Amino acid sequence: MPVPQPSADPESDSARVVREMAARHGLEVIGFETANVDAQAVREIASALDDLLAKYPIPLRGIEITERRDNPNPRSIWDRPSQTEPPADPALWIVLDRAALIPPAGSVPGKARWKGRRRGSAERPVYAALVREFACALDIAGGFRARQEAMRALVAESLRGGGGGGHGLLDPGRALVEGFTEVVLRGERAGELAKVLHGALVKMARAESDDLSA
Secondary structure, three states: OOOOOOOOOHHHHHHHHHHHHHHHHOOEEEOOOOOOOOHHHHHHHHHHHHHHHHHOOOOEEEEEEEOOOOOOOHHHHHHOOOOOOOOOOOOEEEEEEHHHHOOOOOOOHHHOOOOOOOOOOOOOHHHHHHHHHHHHHHHHHOOOOHHHHHHHHHHHHHHOOOHHHHOOOOOHHHHHHHHHHHHHHHHHHOOHHHHHHHHHHHHHHHHHHOOOOO
């Protein structure tokens, strides 16, 4: 009996991974067919979504790859309406900048993965890019309420002389994204401030989804 051979066409592999990802999570997908993203990057996107949606379930409607250079406010389309369903409440979308999905010059695609997930963004940039965008979707899912707690944590850290740990004292939204990303990528090795920010973001997103008051 002939042994099935892997496809020699990376585009067909990418299309298959995208279809399976969309079906698995009930997502609309836009831009994958025209973004010319390699199969390894698509697998990283799918892997990140599998990991994140299993641990932090949110009502995600879709994911899009687009060019952001000509869009002065690209994040506004995170909560745009569905493309295929009747108008209703805005739905959560993750929008990825195509430039963030292109491997750095000299990188070896086969070495982009590792055993375990807790490494920094430099070793797995596509995975990290998806984690950052997912953190922003969590912020929206929580009605941005985590930002108040983030600001309190950042001010307290500054008063202790910590300087915000690089998480952006005057930008709690950015701090939440960076803190969440650090915890996802580094696990228990993440800093204490990052863990506080991650906890605030997740708590508020879950409270909103459970119709709890802040």
